[in-house]
Amino acid sequence: MEAKFQIFLILLAVLAGVALAARRFNVAPAILLMLAGVGLAFVPGMPSVELPPELVLLVVLPPLIYSASVAMSWREFKKNLRPIVLLAVGAVIFTTAMVAAATHYMIGLPWTVGFLLGAIVAPPDVVAPLAIARRLNMPRRILVVLEGEGLANDATALILYRFALAAIMVGHFSLPLAAGEFLLIVAGEIAFGIGVGWLSLRFRKWSGDPQVELTLSLITPYVSYWLPEHVGGSGVIATVACGLYVSWNGPLLISSATRLQGIFFWDLVIYLIEGMLFLLTGFQMRALYEKSKTFPLDDILIATAVVLVIVVIARFAWLYPATYLPRMLSRSLRERDPSPPWQWPFVLAFTGVRGAVSLAAALALPFALPDGEAFPYRDLILFVAFGVIFVTLIGVGLTLPPIVRWLGVAEAGRHEHAAEHEAEIAARRQALESALKSLDALTAEKDISDEVMRLLRARHDIRVNQLPDSLDPNHHDISAAGTALTRDLIAAERKFIHNLLRDGQITDETRRRIERDLDLEEASLANREYRGGPL
Secondary structure, three states: OHHHHHHHHHHHHHHHHHHHHHHHHOOOHHHHHHHHHHHHHOOOOOOOOOOOHHHHHHHHHHHHHHHHHHHOOHHHHHHOHHHHHHHHHHHHHHHHHHHHHHHHHHHOOOHHHHHHHHHHHOOOOOHHHHHHHHOOOOOHHHHHHHHHHHHHHHHHHHHHHHHHHHHHHHOOOOHHHHHHHHHHHHHHHHHHHHHHHHHHHHHHHHHOOHHHHHHHHHHHHHHHHHHHHHOOOOOHHHHHHHHHHHHHHHHHOOOHHHHHHHHHHHHHHHHHHHHHHHHHHHHHHHHHHHHHOOOOHHHHHHHHHHHHHHHHHHHHHHHHHHHHHHHHHOHHHHHHOOOOOOHHHHHHHHOOOOOHHHHHHHHOOOOEOOOOOEOOOHHHHHHHHHHHHHHHHHHHHHHHHHHHHHHOHHHHHHHHHHHHHHHHHHHHHHHHHHHHHHHHHHHHHOOOOHHHHHHHHHHHHHHHHOOOOOOOHHHHHHHHHHHHHHHHHHHHHHHHHHHHHHOOOOOHHHHHHHHHHHHHHHHHHHHOOOOOOOO
16 A cells, blocks of 8 residues: 555656646647656566556546536537537547458458457547647637547547447447437437536535535536446536536536635646546556567557558548538538638647547456457557557647648637637626626615725726736736736735734734735736736
């Protein structure tokens, strides 16, 4: 037990160190974490750390999916539902079929094993590509489609995985029956996820305690995931539906105290989960290396190369027709949603990083069939899955930034970002104007002293004056200087409060209350800062 805890502390230290290194060298943390995991696995004396598949599929995956779903805008998800479904369902099924055909005719795998391998490597990961893409100022629609695909494609892949695994275990497969079951699972999970989201919000509003609400928010993804998974579904669709419901309906039901604490709580939880996941994925290299000694190396390399090429080609082969063909066939769609430039589907197709879900699905394969025979090609499937994950993560992570710059996609993202900031300034100003009208109405209804009115109007004027009139560079420089000076003033006030505490003039409880106000003000400054300049 002590040794395991020591390993856990080592992994936490490596996670923190890699995060600092990634920021210093401007590299996606997922890449360095994977490489660090591989390096740690071969350190002399380091015990082998295996990644239990149930840890990923039942413990790690639900909060990751739920958190991403809550962060996703339901309006944008609904607006981009067609491309998301085409990728999350169509591309996964197409890639699975392509991998099955290629491995059957080129390597000689049975069709059922080929479909199983295809289902394992078909779904791109949601974590790593988004972490890379967000740093590149891509247009928001690309990010929304990538995020929506990453949320839903695991469900398609895991359902196909179960079908293929059942076909191998029992020896037969019915396509019409599987298709009907697939549709039933999707409909049932959507309804169940919405129901869990509705109950969760009602319980949280009823509790009225931030600690209880955060506890309920942590339980929610597991409730929405585990029950559908237990009865034969994937659990992913239910968790996505639950998160989107909470995202759309939560702002009016969740208190400000819970929301403030929840941001920091969930940021830390997701940061630790994602970091540990990539580290442990890299750790699997040692176990695979030991197994590869009894496996022909040529077979591993050929199979990995074939599958890697197929998953890349299949994504491009699916995405371009899926982008332009519906618009060619439908005039209304063409007028409502004009065709994007060819660079956008290229970036979407290129950003096909495979992640830990693929590895967990491969690790979860049984060792033997019901009759006692060894599960066919189990080790080969495991080697190929890890190889595809490793190459796509490192390859895409290192080559995507120059490709995005070469294609000019980031320029469109910067223009969109500036327009979004203009809209935000207008929204803030309109909200303050609405609040001022409410203040006038409340004044007419209630007997409020002139001193209180002066304080309220002064607060309102300060907030209005914090908003820039425009986003021109000169105003950014002025705002940046004001923000820096405000931070200096907060630091001076914090130091003075600490001296008062040290001299015994105030209590610790008083110091904490004052510090909380200072922390909230500093967080407000950070919330108004953007790459284009602070607001």
